[in-house]
Amino acid sequence: MPALRTVAFSLLLVVSGTFAIAGERPNVVMLLSDDLGFRDIGCYDGPVDTPTLDSLAARGVRFTDFYSGCAVCSPSRATLLTGRHHIRAGVYSWIHDPSQQSHLLEREITLAEILKEQGYATAHVGKWHLGLPGHGKDKPTPDAHGFDYWFATWNNAEPSHHNPVNFIRNGEAVGPLEGYSCQLVVDEAIDWLDSRSDDEEPFFLNVWFHEPHAPIAAPDEIVEQYGKVNDKAAIYSGTIENTDRAVARLLKKLAAVDSPENTLIIYASDNGTYRQDRTGNLKGRKGQNWEGGIRVPGIFSWPGTIRQDRVSHVPAGIVDILPTVCGLLEIDAPGDRAIDGSDLAPVLKGNEKAFTRHQPLFWHLQKSRPIVAMRDGNYSLVADPNYELSTSNMFEEAWIPQIKSGSYTNFRLYDLVKDPQQKQDLAASRPELTEKLRKKLLEINASIMADGPDWHLENQSE
Structure with missing residues (x-):
């Protein structure tokens, strides 16, 4: 080093x-x-x-x-x-x-x-x-x-x-x-x-x-x-x-x-x-x-x-x-x-x-696959969108209604302590943990999307 x-x-x-x-x-x-x-x-x-x-x-x-x-x-x-x-x-x-x-x-x-x-x-x-x-x-x-x-x-x-x-x-x-x-x-x-x-x-x-x-x-x-x-x-x-x-x-x-x-x-x-x-x-x-x-x-x-x-x-x-x-x-x-x-x-x-983390770490990026990720303790949960956007690499504000109302599919679970390279999906073998984390992810997502501004509207409040 x-x-x-x-x-x-x-x-x-x-x-x-x-x-x-x-x-x-x-x-x-x-x-x-x-x-x-x-x-x-x-x-x-x-x-x-x-x-x-x-x-x-x-x-x-x-x-x-x-x-x-x-x-x-x-x-x-x-x-x-x-x-x-x-x-x-x-x-x-x-x-x-x-x-x-x-x-x-x-x-x-x-x-x-x-x-x-x-x-x-x-x-x-x-x-x-x-x-x-x-x-x-x-x-x-x-x-x-x-x-x-x-x-x-x-x-x-x-x-x-x-x-x-x-x-x-x-x-x-x-x-x-x-x-x-x-x-x-x-x-x-x-x-x-x-x-x-x-x-x-x-x-x-x-x-x-x-x-x-x-x-x-x-x-x-x-x-x-x-x-x-x-x-x-x-x-x-x-x-x-x-x-x-x-x-x-x-x-x-x-x-x-x-x-x-x-x-x-x-x-x-x-x-x-x-x-x-x-x-x-x-x-x-x-x-x-x-x-x-x-x-x-x-x-x-x-x-x-x-x-x-x-x-x-x-x-x-x-x-x-x-x-x-x-x-x-x-x-x-x-x-x-x-x-x-x-x-x-x-x-x-x-x-x-x-130290207590009051809410898991959460990421959302509409062009990424997976589109969302969450870290809770040792575990990472990721998912794909249940909708499709256009293939444009540039963010389009017309996508916002779909982003805010859309949900997720193909949830995958990883133990980042044992598997930091995210090679082994544990979702099938740990269904109860996957469901518990899925509910947390959706709750955080709903709160965030409720606050998200509607830039596609002409009179968006700032």
């Missing part, structure tokens, strides 16, 4: 926890990786040199069974910011602004809004992909979701990670930039930290990288460590190491702003990789509700608060981020709506027996 390191588009939450001093609030910084595989980075036995990330794992808790909010990008990000299933939040699939009304609903309460209410300065830098105005669509910008400052792209860095031309800063196009996206995003984060008018004010810094999502690019001197400079696998690895280097620069700046003992870091990826060779031999990949499409790295580090150098096998995921941050900061999560995630604070503080 390579030495300690960090990755591309990962989720990093920094919370400087000076609770010993009355009235103070910790800072919160979140980093998210894009399309990063379960078996990409060093501390997950991956081939990429990521010393920053590996050192975070050594100083905290690494989850072996950590999950994205969805098997594709936009929905997972909606889940991360809200602690709610993405369909409740208005996002059925990845967002294509020119052809869809869909976006993160303004009526949702995001982590940024919660922290802003607590007196935090808030900023988002990097990929957004939760809907932006343009193309004849009047969609909200990140400031409508609680971010005072934002520097973002609709979707991917264009034309690639190298010299992107499509960043927008606070509603104004930035124009061509020189450099690599991950480094430019960290430059912006550092500039924002330096420009704060009140350096005593707590801050929430949301950092979402583009790497290693295609179209990929990385410096040749990094790529050459993994193969030829024109080899896609080598470039893919190069984007991850390049991001690790960018994260190292950000962490150095954060350490100058506050001590590492006052910093909580949470790391993950928005979904699984598109490269089958980086899933750790798990079944499926990005876009599929098999383990390879939804299982991702998950690391929590907060020296002095979270126990160090621990590996947890408790199933957890991006859906748990909002309630966990609220729990660690001792503030209330929204109480007027369903929160699908659970507070992981007991697990992080070394008391796993005190």
Whole structure:
């Protein structure tokens, strides 16, 4: 296993926890990786040199069974910011602004809004992909979701990670930039930290990288460590190491702003990789509700608060981020709506027996087969739809009535502890357990679909 390191588009939450001093609030910084595989980075036995990330794992808790909010990008990000299933939040699939009304609903309460209410300065830098105005669509910008400052792209860095031309800063196009996206995003984060008018004010810094999502690019001197400079696998690895280097620069700046003992870091990826060779031999990949499409790295580090150098096998995921941050900061999560995630604070503080997940982890993606998946304890239940949609790869909002009213068939059951590669279907041999879990899945599904917005209608409420 390579030495300690960090990755591309990962989720990093920094919370400087000076609770010993009355009235103070910790800072919160979140980093998210894009399309990063379960078996990409060093501390997950991956081939990429990521010393920053590996050192975070050594100083905290690494989850072996950590999950994205969805098997594709936009929905997972909606889940991360809200602690709610993405369909409740208005996002059925990845967002294509020119052809869809869909976006993160303004009526949702995001982590940024919660922290802003607590007196935090808030900023988002990097990929957004939760809907932006343009193309004849009047969609909200990140400031409508609680971010005072934002520097973002609709979707991917264009034309690639190298010299992107499509960043927008606070509603104004930035124009061509020189450099690599991950480094430019960290430059912006550092500039924002330096420009704060009140350096005593707590801050929430949301950092979402583009790497290693295609179209990929990385410096040749990094790529050459993994193969030829024109080899896609080598470039893919190069984007991850390049991001690790960018994260190292950000962490150095954060350490100058506050001590590492006052910093909580949470790391993950928005979904699984598109490269089958980086899933750790798990079944499926990005876009599929098999383990390879939804299982991702998950690391929590907060020296002095979270126990160090621990590996947890408790199933957890991006859906748990909002309630966990609220729990660690001792503030209330929204109480007027369903929160699908659970507070992981007991697990992080070394008391796993005190942790209770109030609802199984659940995934829905209309173009995936299986279309739904649920994790309850050691078991995974998956199913296919009992209806057919058109063959379009792009999400069509006209499908929404069928999605909301449809049900499921071909249920399959797997013991993920004994069979993480999901090779042995236990549904026939464990009919009572299968039926019990099927009822749970349908109950969760009904609740989520009842909240799902009707984007196909002209006057959809936001």
